[in-house]
Amino acid sequence: MTNESRAADRPLRNLDPSIGELQLEERSSLRRVAGLSTELQDVNDAEYRQLRLERVVLVGVWTEGSSAQADAAMAELAQLAETAGSDVCDALIQRRDKPDASTYIGSGKVSVLRDVIAATGADTVICDGELTPGQLISLEKAVNVKVIDRTALILDIFAQHATSREGKAQVSLAQMEYMLPRLRGWGESLSRQAGGRAGSNGGVGLRGPGETKIETDRRRIRERMAKLRREIKGMKQARDTKRHRRRATPVPSIAIAGYTNAGKSSLLNRITGAGVLVQNALFATLDPTTRRADLPDGRTVVFTDTVGFVRHLPTQLVEAFRSTLEEVVDSELLLHVVDGSDPMPLHQIEAVRRVINDVVEEQGAERPRELVVINKIDAADPLVLTELHHAVPDGVFVSAATGEGMDELLGAIMDIIASGDTEVTLLVPYCRGEVISRVHAEGAVLAEAHTQEGTRITVRLPQSVAGEVSEFLTDGTHGGAA
Protein backbone atom coordinates (compact mmCIF):
# COMPACT_ATOMS: atom_id res chain seq x y z
CA MET A 1 0.00 0.00 0.00
CA THR A 2 2.41 2.61 -1.14
CA ASN A 3 -0.14 5.38 -1.57
CA GLU A 4 -1.17 4.98 1.97
CA SER A 5 2.24 5.25 3.51
CA ARG A 6 2.99 8.26 1.38
CA ALA A 7 -0.09 10.00 2.69
CA ALA A 8 0.90 9.17 6.22
CA ASP A 9 4.06 11.18 5.89
CA ARG A 10 2.29 14.22 4.58
CA PRO A 11 1.18 16.50 7.38
CA LEU A 12 -2.19 18.15 7.35
CA ARG A 13 -0.68 21.18 8.98
CA ASN A 14 0.35 23.44 6.22
CA LEU A 15 -0.36 27.04 5.61
CA ASP A 16 -0.51 26.55 1.88
CA PRO A 17 -4.20 26.19 1.00
CA SER A 18 -3.33 24.14 -2.08
CA ILE A 19 -2.19 21.40 0.26
CA GLY A 20 -5.77 21.00 1.37
CA GLU A 21 -6.79 20.44 -2.24
CA LEU A 22 -4.03 17.99 -2.78
CA GLN A 23 -5.01 16.07 0.25
CA LEU A 24 -8.60 15.98 -0.83
CA GLU A 25 -7.69 14.52 -4.18
CA GLU A 26 -5.43 12.02 -2.59
CA ARG A 27 -8.12 11.05 -0.20
CA SER A 28 -10.61 10.22 -2.89
CA SER A 29 -8.10 8.09 -4.72
CA LEU A 30 -6.79 6.54 -1.58
CA ARG A 31 -7.46 3.12 -0.31
CA ARG A 32 -8.79 2.76 3.16
CA VAL A 33 -6.80 1.33 6.01
CA ALA A 34 -7.65 -2.29 5.66
CA GLY A 35 -7.83 -2.84 9.39
CA LEU A 36 -7.04 -6.48 9.60
CA SER A 37 -7.32 -7.96 6.19
CA THR A 38 -3.82 -8.56 5.01
CA GLU A 39 -4.91 -10.31 1.84
CA LEU A 40 -6.51 -7.19 0.47
CA GLN A 41 -3.12 -5.71 -0.12
CA ASP A 42 -2.80 -7.63 -3.34
CA VAL A 43 -5.92 -6.04 -4.79
CA ASN A 44 -4.78 -3.56 -7.39
CA ASP A 45 -5.93 0.04 -7.60
CA ALA A 46 -8.54 -0.44 -10.30
CA GLU A 47 -10.14 -3.33 -8.51
CA TYR A 48 -10.18 -1.44 -5.29
CA ARG A 49 -12.02 1.52 -6.70
CA GLN A 50 -14.61 -0.82 -8.07
CA LEU A 51 -15.11 -2.27 -4.66
CA ARG A 52 -15.93 1.13 -3.32
CA LEU A 53 -18.67 1.96 -5.74
CA GLU A 54 -21.47 0.49 -3.74
CA ARG A 55 -25.17 0.80 -4.04
CA VAL A 56 -26.74 0.82 -0.65
CA VAL A 57 -30.19 0.68 0.93
CA LEU A 58 -30.56 2.25 4.36
CA VAL A 59 -32.69 0.67 7.05
CA GLY A 60 -33.72 2.24 10.34
CA VAL A 61 -35.81 1.16 13.29
CA TRP A 62 -37.62 4.09 14.82
CA THR A 63 -38.24 3.36 18.49
CA GLU A 64 -38.71 6.78 20.06
CA GLY A 65 -38.97 10.47 19.31
CA SER A 66 -40.85 12.35 16.60
CA SER A 67 -41.02 11.28 12.99
CA ALA A 68 -38.97 14.37 12.14
CA GLN A 69 -36.24 13.03 14.38
CA ALA A 70 -36.41 9.65 12.67
CA ASP A 71 -36.12 11.38 9.29
CA ALA A 72 -33.17 13.43 10.48
CA ALA A 73 -31.46 10.27 11.70
CA MET A 74 -31.92 8.66 8.29
CA ALA A 75 -30.69 11.80 6.53
CA GLU A 76 -27.57 11.66 8.64
CA LEU A 77 -27.10 7.98 7.87
CA ALA A 78 -27.39 8.82 4.16
CA GLN A 79 -24.75 11.52 4.57
CA LEU A 80 -22.47 9.09 6.36
CA ALA A 81 -22.96 6.51 3.59
CA GLU A 82 -22.19 9.09 0.92
CA THR A 83 -19.12 10.23 2.80
CA ALA A 84 -17.96 6.61 2.77
CA GLY A 85 -18.32 6.64 -1.01
CA SER A 86 -21.61 4.81 -1.40
CA ASP A 87 -24.53 5.52 -3.63
CA VAL A 88 -27.77 5.60 -1.62
CA CYS A 89 -30.60 3.93 -3.58
CA ASP A 90 -33.37 3.93 -1.01
CA ALA A 91 -34.18 4.13 2.69
CA LEU A 92 -36.70 2.25 4.80
CA ILE A 93 -37.81 3.12 8.31
CA GLN A 94 -39.78 0.78 10.51
CA ARG A 95 -41.67 1.90 13.60
CA ARG A 96 -41.23 -0.68 16.35
CA ASP A 97 -40.93 -0.70 20.14
CA LYS A 98 -37.51 -2.23 19.81
CA PRO A 99 -35.44 -3.79 17.03
CA ASP A 100 -36.26 -7.40 16.16
CA ALA A 101 -34.02 -9.67 18.21
CA SER A 102 -33.19 -11.84 15.25
CA THR A 103 -33.16 -9.72 12.10
CA TYR A 104 -33.22 -6.11 13.44
CA ILE A 105 -36.32 -5.29 11.34
CA GLY A 106 -39.46 -7.44 11.46
CA SER A 107 -40.08 -10.24 8.99
CA GLY A 108 -42.64 -8.23 7.00
CA LYS A 109 -40.13 -5.45 6.52
CA VAL A 110 -37.49 -7.97 5.57
CA SER A 111 -39.51 -9.02 2.55
CA VAL A 112 -40.09 -5.39 1.58
CA LEU A 113 -36.36 -4.88 1.86
CA ARG A 114 -35.74 -7.89 -0.37
CA ASP A 115 -37.98 -6.35 -3.02
CA VAL A 116 -36.26 -2.98 -2.76
CA ILE A 117 -32.88 -4.66 -3.15
CA ALA A 118 -34.07 -6.51 -6.22
CA ALA A 119 -35.60 -3.38 -7.74
CA THR A 120 -32.61 -1.12 -7.14
CA GLY A 121 -29.83 -3.61 -7.68
CA ALA A 122 -28.34 -2.65 -4.33
CA ASP A 123 -25.44 -4.71 -3.04
CA THR A 124 -25.33 -3.53 0.55
CA VAL A 125 -27.74 -2.78 3.39
CA ILE A 126 -26.73 -0.29 6.07
CA CYS A 127 -28.64 -0.41 9.37
CA ASP A 128 -28.91 2.64 11.60
CA GLY A 129 -27.59 1.32 14.88
CA GLU A 130 -25.20 -1.21 16.25
CA LEU A 131 -26.37 -4.73 15.44
CA THR A 132 -25.39 -7.82 17.34
CA PRO A 133 -23.24 -10.29 15.40
CA GLY A 134 -26.27 -12.61 15.28
CA GLN A 135 -28.55 -9.95 13.83
CA LEU A 136 -26.02 -9.18 11.14
CA ILE A 137 -25.81 -12.83 10.10
CA SER A 138 -29.56 -13.43 10.13
CA LEU A 139 -30.41 -10.34 8.16
CA GLU A 140 -27.68 -11.08 5.68
CA LYS A 141 -29.05 -14.58 5.17
CA ALA A 142 -32.55 -13.21 4.73
CA VAL A 143 -31.72 -10.58 2.13
CA ASN A 144 -28.69 -12.20 0.58
CA VAL A 145 -26.53 -9.08 0.32
CA LYS A 146 -23.93 -7.64 2.61
CA VAL A 147 -25.31 -6.00 5.78
CA ILE A 148 -23.34 -3.55 7.86
CA ASP A 149 -24.33 -1.26 10.72
CA ARG A 150 -23.81 2.41 11.49
CA THR A 151 -20.83 1.70 13.71
CA ALA A 152 -19.01 -0.18 10.95
CA LEU A 153 -19.85 2.64 8.56
CA ILE A 154 -18.39 5.31 10.84
CA LEU A 155 -15.31 3.19 11.47
CA ASP A 156 -14.91 2.86 7.73
CA ILE A 157 -15.03 6.63 7.20
CA PHE A 158 -12.48 7.15 9.93
CA ALA A 159 -10.28 4.53 8.28
CA GLN A 160 -10.49 6.33 4.95
CA HIS A 161 -9.73 9.70 6.51
CA ALA A 162 -6.93 8.85 8.92
CA THR A 163 -3.62 10.25 7.73
CA SER A 164 -1.31 10.61 10.71
CA ARG A 165 0.41 7.67 12.31
CA GLU A 166 -1.50 8.22 15.52
CA GLY A 167 -4.83 8.62 13.74
CA LYS A 168 -4.31 5.41 11.80
CA ALA A 169 -3.32 3.49 14.87
CA GLN A 170 -6.36 4.78 16.75
CA VAL A 171 -8.72 3.82 13.95
CA SER A 172 -7.18 0.39 13.46
CA LEU A 173 -7.57 -0.32 17.13
CA ALA A 174 -11.21 0.72 17.07
CA GLN A 175 -11.86 -1.39 13.97
CA MET A 176 -10.30 -4.46 15.48
CA GLU A 177 -12.21 -4.03 18.69
CA TYR A 178 -15.38 -3.93 16.66
CA MET A 179 -14.44 -6.83 14.44
CA LEU A 180 -13.17 -9.27 17.01
CA PRO A 181 -16.56 -10.49 18.29
CA ARG A 182 -18.00 -10.39 14.78
CA LEU A 183 -15.47 -12.42 12.89
CA ARG A 184 -17.69 -15.46 12.68
CA GLY A 185 -20.40 -13.47 10.96
CA TRP A 186 -18.15 -12.78 8.10
CA GLY A 187 -17.84 -16.25 6.77
CA GLU A 188 -19.99 -18.00 4.20
CA SER A 189 -21.37 -15.64 1.61
CA LEU A 190 -18.91 -13.01 2.68
CA SER A 191 -15.77 -15.04 2.87
CA ARG A 192 -12.92 -14.51 0.56
CA GLN A 193 -13.26 -18.12 -0.55
CA ALA A 194 -16.86 -17.74 -1.60
CA GLY A 195 -16.96 -14.12 -2.69
CA GLY A 196 -13.59 -13.88 -4.31
CA ARG A 197 -11.38 -11.05 -3.37
CA ALA A 198 -12.84 -8.47 -5.71
CA GLY A 199 -16.37 -9.75 -5.68
CA SER A 200 -19.28 -7.50 -4.85
CA ASN A 201 -19.04 -8.60 -1.26
CA GLY A 202 -16.08 -6.42 -0.32
CA GLY A 203 -16.41 -2.77 0.42
CA VAL A 204 -17.66 -0.56 3.19
CA GLY A 205 -16.88 -1.84 6.62
CA LEU A 206 -16.22 -5.33 5.45
CA ARG A 207 -12.69 -6.39 5.20
CA GLY A 208 -13.18 -9.72 6.81
CA PRO A 209 -11.23 -12.86 6.39
CA GLY A 210 -12.65 -16.19 5.31
CA GLU A 211 -14.02 -18.57 7.84
CA THR A 212 -11.21 -21.09 7.70
CA LYS A 213 -8.81 -18.46 8.89
CA ILE A 214 -10.86 -17.23 11.77
CA GLU A 215 -8.90 -18.82 14.57
CA THR A 216 -5.52 -17.68 13.35
CA ASP A 217 -6.95 -14.28 12.59
CA ARG A 218 -8.37 -13.90 16.08
CA ARG A 219 -5.01 -14.55 17.61
CA ARG A 220 -3.29 -12.27 15.17
CA ILE A 221 -5.79 -9.51 15.81
CA ARG A 222 -5.34 -9.73 19.56
CA GLU A 223 -1.61 -9.46 19.13
CA ARG A 224 -1.95 -6.49 16.85
CA MET A 225 -4.36 -4.80 19.24
CA ALA A 226 -1.93 -5.17 22.11
CA LYS A 227 0.82 -3.73 19.97
CA LEU A 228 -1.36 -0.82 18.86
CA ARG A 229 -2.32 -0.02 22.43
CA ARG A 230 1.33 0.17 23.34
CA GLU A 231 2.07 2.39 20.36
CA ILE A 232 -0.81 4.73 21.03
CA LYS A 233 0.26 5.01 24.64
CA GLY A 234 3.74 5.97 23.51
CA MET A 235 2.38 8.58 21.13
CA LYS A 236 0.19 9.97 23.88
CA GLN A 237 3.21 10.36 26.12
CA ALA A 238 5.02 12.33 23.44
CA ARG A 239 1.92 14.45 23.01
CA ASP A 240 1.62 15.07 26.75
CA THR A 241 5.20 16.22 26.94
CA LYS A 242 4.54 18.64 24.13
CA ARG A 243 1.42 19.89 25.79
CA HIS A 244 3.18 20.40 29.11
CA ARG A 245 5.93 22.29 27.38
CA ARG A 246 3.27 24.47 25.80
CA ARG A 247 1.74 24.94 29.23
CA ALA A 248 4.98 26.16 30.70
CA THR A 249 4.59 29.23 28.58
CA PRO A 250 1.15 30.35 29.61
CA VAL A 251 -0.46 30.71 26.21
CA PRO A 252 -4.19 30.08 26.62
CA SER A 253 -5.37 27.06 24.66
CA ILE A 254 -8.70 27.11 22.91
CA ALA A 255 -10.16 23.86 21.58
CA ILE A 256 -12.57 23.98 18.67
CA ALA A 257 -14.96 21.10 19.15
CA GLY A 258 -18.41 20.22 17.93
CA TYR A 259 -20.55 18.03 15.76
CA THR A 260 -19.02 16.77 12.54
CA ASN A 261 -19.46 19.11 9.56
CA ALA A 262 -20.41 22.05 11.85
CA GLY A 263 -17.65 24.17 10.30
CA LYS A 264 -14.89 23.81 12.89
CA SER A 265 -12.07 23.77 10.37
CA SER A 266 -13.66 26.65 8.46
CA LEU A 267 -13.74 28.65 11.67
CA LEU A 268 -10.09 27.91 12.41
CA ASN A 269 -9.19 28.96 8.87
CA ARG A 270 -11.24 32.12 9.19
CA ILE A 271 -9.61 33.09 12.49
CA THR A 272 -6.02 32.06 11.80
CA GLY A 273 -5.69 31.68 8.04
CA ALA A 274 -4.62 28.06 8.50
CA GLY A 275 -5.18 26.05 5.33
CA VAL A 276 -6.97 23.20 6.98
CA LEU A 277 -9.00 20.84 4.83
CA VAL A 278 -12.63 21.89 4.65
CA GLN A 279 -15.03 19.47 3.08
CA ASN A 280 -18.74 18.91 2.96
CA ALA A 281 -18.21 15.45 4.30
CA LEU A 282 -18.43 13.96 7.75
CA PHE A 283 -15.24 13.52 9.70
CA ALA A 284 -13.03 15.41 7.29
CA THR A 285 -10.73 16.24 10.18
CA LEU A 286 -9.28 13.47 12.32
CA ASP A 287 -5.91 14.80 13.32
CA PRO A 288 -5.80 17.76 15.66
CA THR A 289 -4.32 20.87 14.06
CA THR A 290 -2.92 23.56 16.30
CA ARG A 291 -2.44 27.18 15.29
CA ARG A 292 -1.23 30.21 17.16
CA ALA A 293 -3.14 33.41 16.68
CA ASP A 294 -3.03 36.94 18.03
CA LEU A 295 -6.31 38.26 19.34
CA PRO A 296 -7.18 41.88 18.58
CA ASP A 297 -6.07 42.86 22.10
CA GLY A 298 -2.59 41.62 21.25
CA ARG A 299 -2.73 38.47 23.31
CA THR A 300 -1.41 35.27 21.80
CA VAL A 301 -3.56 32.14 22.04
CA VAL A 302 -3.47 28.67 20.54
CA PHE A 303 -6.44 27.20 18.67
CA THR A 304 -6.80 23.47 18.15
CA ASP A 305 -9.16 22.02 15.56
CA THR A 306 -10.27 18.52 16.43
CA VAL A 307 -12.19 15.48 15.31
CA GLY A 308 -15.94 15.99 15.05
CA PHE A 309 -18.56 14.29 17.16
CA VAL A 310 -21.66 12.46 16.05
CA ARG A 311 -24.78 11.08 17.64
CA HIS A 312 -23.90 7.68 19.15
CA LEU A 313 -20.22 8.02 18.46
CA PRO A 314 -19.06 4.39 18.48
CA THR A 315 -17.61 3.56 21.87
CA GLN A 316 -14.65 1.89 20.20
CA LEU A 317 -13.78 5.26 18.67
CA VAL A 318 -14.25 7.24 21.87
CA GLU A 319 -11.88 4.77 23.47
CA ALA A 320 -9.32 4.88 20.68
CA PHE A 321 -9.44 8.68 20.39
CA ARG A 322 -9.28 9.22 24.12
CA SER A 323 -5.95 11.04 23.94
CA THR A 324 -7.36 13.47 21.39
CA LEU A 325 -10.50 14.03 23.43
CA GLU A 326 -8.51 14.54 26.60
CA GLU A 327 -6.69 17.36 24.94
CA VAL A 328 -10.02 18.99 24.12
CA VAL A 329 -11.13 18.73 27.72
CA ASP A 330 -7.80 19.99 28.98
CA SER A 331 -8.02 23.33 27.20
CA GLU A 332 -8.80 26.63 28.83
CA LEU A 333 -11.77 27.36 26.63
CA LEU A 334 -13.94 25.11 24.54
CA LEU A 335 -15.40 26.70 21.42
CA HIS A 336 -18.38 24.47 20.86
CA VAL A 337 -19.28 24.95 17.20
CA VAL A 338 -22.86 24.19 16.18
CA ASP A 339 -24.26 23.95 12.67
CA GLY A 340 -27.07 26.53 12.75
CA SER A 341 -28.29 25.36 9.34
CA ASP A 342 -29.09 21.92 10.70
CA PRO A 343 -32.82 21.40 11.30
CA MET A 344 -32.21 20.10 14.82
CA PRO A 345 -29.07 21.71 16.21
CA LEU A 346 -30.12 21.16 19.84
CA HIS A 347 -29.66 17.44 19.37
CA GLN A 348 -26.19 18.07 18.08
CA ILE A 349 -25.36 20.17 21.11
CA GLU A 350 -26.60 17.43 23.39
CA ALA A 351 -24.62 14.70 21.62
CA VAL A 352 -21.41 16.72 21.86
CA ARG A 353 -21.91 17.59 25.52
CA ARG A 354 -22.55 13.97 26.34
CA VAL A 355 -19.19 12.84 24.97
CA ILE A 356 -17.38 15.74 26.63
CA ASN A 357 -19.03 15.07 29.99
CA ASP A 358 -18.00 11.43 29.81
CA VAL A 359 -14.40 12.30 29.13
CA VAL A 360 -14.37 14.96 31.87
CA GLU A 361 -15.84 12.54 34.37
CA GLU A 362 -13.52 9.69 33.54
CA GLN A 363 -10.52 11.90 33.64
CA GLY A 364 -11.60 13.57 36.84
CA ALA A 365 -10.68 16.82 35.13
CA GLU A 366 -12.14 20.24 35.59
CA ARG A 367 -14.72 21.20 32.98
CA PRO A 368 -13.30 23.71 30.56
CA ARG A 369 -15.32 26.85 30.03
CA GLU A 370 -17.59 26.53 27.03
CA LEU A 371 -18.53 29.15 24.49
CA VAL A 372 -21.23 27.99 22.10
CA VAL A 373 -20.68 29.27 18.57
CA ILE A 374 -23.64 28.95 16.24
CA ASN A 375 -22.13 28.79 12.76
CA LYS A 376 -23.58 28.93 9.23
CA ILE A 377 -26.11 31.64 10.10
CA ASP A 378 -25.97 32.66 6.44
CA ALA A 379 -27.69 29.38 5.58
CA ALA A 380 -29.83 28.89 8.67
CA ASP A 381 -33.59 28.87 9.05
CA PRO A 382 -34.59 32.02 11.02
CA LEU A 383 -36.98 29.95 13.14
CA VAL A 384 -34.20 27.60 14.16
CA LEU A 385 -32.00 30.58 14.98
CA THR A 386 -34.72 32.02 17.21
CA GLU A 387 -34.98 28.70 18.96
CA LEU A 388 -31.22 28.70 19.46
CA HIS A 389 -31.24 32.25 20.82
CA HIS A 390 -33.59 31.04 23.54
CA ALA A 391 -31.82 27.77 24.24
CA VAL A 392 -28.30 29.21 24.21
CA PRO A 393 -28.62 32.85 25.34
CA ASP A 394 -24.85 33.22 25.75
CA GLY A 395 -24.08 31.82 22.32
CA VAL A 396 -22.35 33.79 19.59
CA PHE A 397 -23.87 33.67 16.10
CA VAL A 398 -21.43 33.64 13.20
CA SER A 399 -20.79 32.58 9.66
CA ALA A 400 -17.33 31.27 8.94
CA ALA A 401 -18.24 31.54 5.26
CA THR A 402 -19.11 35.26 5.18
CA GLY A 403 -17.21 36.43 8.24
CA GLU A 404 -20.36 37.73 9.88
CA GLY A 405 -20.18 37.81 13.68
CA MET A 406 -16.43 37.19 13.81
CA ASP A 407 -15.69 40.44 15.67
CA GLU A 408 -18.24 39.51 18.25
CA LEU A 409 -16.78 36.04 18.55
CA LEU A 410 -13.26 37.34 19.06
CA GLY A 411 -14.64 39.83 21.60
CA ALA A 412 -16.34 37.05 23.52
CA ILE A 413 -13.16 34.96 23.46
CA MET A 414 -11.13 37.91 24.73
CA ASP A 415 -13.60 38.56 27.54
CA ILE A 416 -13.45 34.98 28.72
CA ILE A 417 -9.69 34.74 28.51
CA ALA A 418 -9.32 38.09 30.26
CA SER A 419 -11.78 37.34 33.04
CA GLY A 420 -9.07 35.83 35.24
CA ASP A 421 -6.71 38.72 34.60
CA THR A 422 -5.17 41.30 36.83
CA GLU A 423 -4.59 44.90 35.81
CA VAL A 424 -1.14 46.17 36.69
CA THR A 425 1.07 49.12 35.88
CA LEU A 426 4.72 48.32 35.38
CA LEU A 427 7.79 50.48 35.01
CA VAL A 428 10.30 48.57 32.92
CA PRO A 429 13.83 49.85 32.32
CA TYR A 430 14.79 50.16 28.66
CA CYS A 431 17.39 47.45 29.04
CA ARG A 432 14.62 44.92 29.74
CA GLY A 433 12.87 45.01 26.39
CA GLU A 434 12.03 41.31 26.62
CA VAL A 435 9.62 42.04 29.49
CA ILE A 436 7.73 44.50 27.31
CA SER A 437 7.54 41.96 24.46
CA ARG A 438 6.28 39.36 26.85
CA VAL A 439 3.47 41.43 28.33
CA HIS A 440 2.44 42.46 24.84
CA ALA A 441 2.16 38.81 23.81
CA GLU A 442 0.53 37.49 26.94
CA GLY A 443 -1.61 40.38 28.03
CA ALA A 444 -3.82 43.17 26.81
CA VAL A 445 -2.03 46.51 26.88
CA LEU A 446 -4.19 49.44 28.01
CA ALA A 447 -1.64 52.26 28.06
CA GLU A 448 2.04 52.64 27.32
CA ALA A 449 4.31 55.66 27.77
CA HIS A 450 8.05 56.23 27.52
CA THR A 451 9.46 57.99 30.56
CA GLN A 452 12.95 58.83 31.69
CA GLU A 453 13.24 55.74 33.85
CA GLY A 454 11.81 53.35 31.29
CA THR A 455 8.55 52.19 29.72
CA ARG A 456 5.50 52.72 31.85
CA ILE A 457 2.90 50.22 30.80
CA THR A 458 -0.59 49.44 32.08
CA VAL A 459 -1.64 45.98 31.11
CA ARG A 460 -4.11 43.22 31.96
CA LEU A 461 -2.19 40.04 32.57
CA PRO A 462 -3.01 36.50 33.62
CA GLN A 463 -2.30 36.15 37.36
CA SER A 464 0.66 33.84 36.77
CA VAL A 465 2.38 36.28 34.43
CA ALA A 466 1.65 39.22 36.72
CA GLY A 467 3.42 37.34 39.49
CA GLU A 468 6.48 36.79 37.36
CA VAL A 469 6.91 40.44 36.47
CA SER A 470 6.04 41.76 39.93
CA GLU A 471 9.51 43.28 40.39
CA PHE A 472 8.44 46.00 37.93
CA LEU A 473 5.19 46.88 39.67
CA THR A 474 4.90 50.61 40.26
CA ASP A 475 3.85 51.83 43.68
CA GLY A 476 0.20 51.89 44.29
CA THR A 477 -0.81 49.21 41.81
CA HIS A 478 -1.05 45.83 43.34
CA GLY A 479 -3.20 44.44 40.84
CA GLY A 480 -6.91 43.98 41.94
CA ALA A 481 -8.84 41.84 39.51
CA ALA A 482 -9.74 43.63 36.33
Ligand SMILES: Nc1nc2c(ncn2[C@@H]2O[C@H](COP(=O)(O)OP(=O)(O)OP(=O)(O)O)[C@@H](O)[C@H]2O)c(=O)[nH]1
Ligand atom coordinates in the same frame (compact mmCIF):
# COMPACT_ATOMS: atom_id res chain seq x y z
N1 LIG B 1 -23.17 28.14 4.38
C1 LIG B 1 -22.12 27.94 5.17
N2 LIG B 1 -21.37 26.83 5.04
C2 LIG B 1 -20.33 26.67 5.87
C3 LIG B 1 -19.99 27.61 6.87
N3 LIG B 1 -18.92 27.15 7.55
C4 LIG B 1 -18.60 25.97 6.98
N4 LIG B 1 -19.43 25.67 5.97
C5 LIG B 1 -19.41 24.46 5.12
O1 LIG B 1 -19.67 23.33 5.93
C6 LIG B 1 -18.93 22.21 5.48
C7 LIG B 1 -18.11 21.62 6.61
O2 LIG B 1 -17.11 22.55 6.98
P1 LIG B 1 -15.81 22.09 7.80
O3 LIG B 1 -15.11 23.33 8.23
O4 LIG B 1 -15.05 21.07 7.05
O5 LIG B 1 -16.52 21.41 9.05
P2 LIG B 1 -15.85 20.59 10.26
O6 LIG B 1 -16.66 20.88 11.47
O7 LIG B 1 -14.39 20.88 10.33
O8 LIG B 1 -16.13 19.10 9.77
P3 LIG B 1 -15.38 17.73 10.16
O9 LIG B 1 -13.93 17.99 10.25
O10 LIG B 1 -15.76 16.86 9.01
O11 LIG B 1 -15.98 17.27 11.44
C8 LIG B 1 -18.10 22.71 4.30
O12 LIG B 1 -18.76 22.39 3.12
C9 LIG B 1 -18.03 24.20 4.53
O13 LIG B 1 -17.87 24.91 3.33
C10 LIG B 1 -20.82 28.79 6.98
O14 LIG B 1 -20.62 29.68 7.81
N5 LIG B 1 -21.87 28.89 6.11
Ligand SMILES: [Mg+2]
Ligand atom coordinates in the same frame (compact mmCIF):
# COMPACT_ATOMS: atom_id res chain seq x y z
MG1 LIG C 1 -12.83 19.68 10.12
